Amino acid sequence: MGTARRLLLLLIILVIGVSALLWLRGFGPSRLDPTPKGEKRPPETTTPLTGQKILPPPKPRLPPPVGQPVSLLLIGVDQRKGDVGRADALMVVTLNPSRKTVKVLNIPRDSKTRLMFSDGPGREDKINHAYSLGNGVPSTVRTVEHFLSLPIHHYVKVNFSGFRRVVDLFGGVDVEVSRSFSYKGHQFKKGPMKLNGSQALAYVRDRTGGSDYDRHKRQQQVMKSLWKKGTQWSTLLKMDDLYHVFQHHVTTDLSLQDTWRLFRTLRQIREENVEVLHLSGTDQWTPHYYMIVPEKERRRVGQALRKHLELKSPASYRP
Template sequence: MKRVKEKKKKRRWLRYTMIILGVLLIGICGYLYSIYHSLTNAVDSMHQPIRETSEKRQETVTLEKKDPFSVLLLGVDQRKNDRGRSDTMIVMTVNPKTESIEMVSIPRDTRTEIVGRGTMDKINHAYAFGGVEMSIDTVEHFLDIPIDYFIQINMEGFQEIVDAVGGITIENDFDFTYEGVHFPKGTITLNGEKALKYSRMRYDDPKGDFGRQLRQRKIIEAVIREGASLKSLTNYGNIFSALGNNVKTNLTFDEMVDIQANYRQAANKIKQQQINGTGTKIDGIYYYQVPEEERQAISNLLKNQLEIAS
């Protein structure tokens, strides 16, 4: 009799345990589905298709085959009723064989031909004249390489992304005050509003536009770091919503998955290149002039990374 009771008790505890595990499993599956659903909705909001293959490509890039590829990052200062200009332009070439990324920042005042208008102007004006496609065409012409993908970040709404990840912590190189906010040298924590101001200051930076680009890269790296942390899992809805509202790209969800699977090791070896030139005024307007030898050297570097003949 005693053994029968013990067996019944064990079966009861086993049943309770299985019920609890089942409820937990259903909850976890629901949570994961909710994350997946929010992510795919965000990707749908972000997706902005453009022309399929660059004219500078003989064959289409296949991410499944681990082909090297390029990305144009555009940080657009876009405000209400104003398309804005691409104040940040960064070209990234990714090679999974060498497991490396070459990152080149193009100064916003760089003087070059604006493709589609046939005029010489500042490279960041291409976005104001013709949006993403004119920016891509102009950068392709300037560097003589194909641009396979683009990622556009609205810097005005970037503060929403920073707030969504709970703020960021960065190392500030020098003490300065901008638009009423003091940024001391050293480790600082920023909310969205302060991060936006920190990224915009330009004229008091001893490195000028290069210094601003460096600060913007720090913010983007900090956002990625915070977004990947475990604490962000509880706030994924706001994060995906902020991304969907402020980021545009021609990358599809499947392509993002392929990049994560086949190229993630390249992120461990990022080399940042600076385009050297000199500032000058033409008809009273400031431009950044890049010597042909420098432009060609950067072009050859990126072609080598993309495994394209120079």
């Protein structure tokens, strides 16, 4: 499982909200740079592969009409100076404005699948390797579309190194620690605590004790705290500092209209109307570790997301 995946839901909310407010402040496309150099989406291809079912080209990934459901791919990247980086987290979010509902799918980064590159399908590998072995965002988008048989309308790429700074800019996060523990030099005592950026990152990454449920619960606490702070109009007071963080750690193809529309819609969605989906699979060592997600399971989850997007039969995406 990837590190801090559930934080991506938080980050997309912050990105959408803050991006919308940045536009209102007058930061145009040239400053926000929503389409980074070298990350143009590649042309579609149907190059045959031996023993592998080949997808026909997905429908054109044009933004849906105003008010229609939309899908986003959130890519959490661990990237350092001079490093291409690797995709540590992949999350698909579908938003249905008329129903005021959101569905979220965390894709296990070790899921084995056919990687999709700009010059055609590549080898089978971990799905997160599409980023480092391909051409970054475009290869990742294509591979996820292939994996789920689902069109991706927009992407948001977040460098996790910016997470600590965002938490600090919002004055920390308030959490309720269920058990005392320590992780990488940070001490967490049972009871209420206010965490700074470094503490918050350690809090959601700890795997030394408890279960995945405990870790997910900690991540949800951080999400809820930052959700409240990130969607408040008082965020305007921190706009210059947030812009500096996002300029260096976030890239997206969302436009002014996209960000503002999504921000307004997300503010109306209740917590109980956010559904988190899961992919089930089996472990495989050959000798590297992979998660094998059966075709039937991929179809099940892909169908749920397509239905939420109000799309018709998946036949146009998967033969």
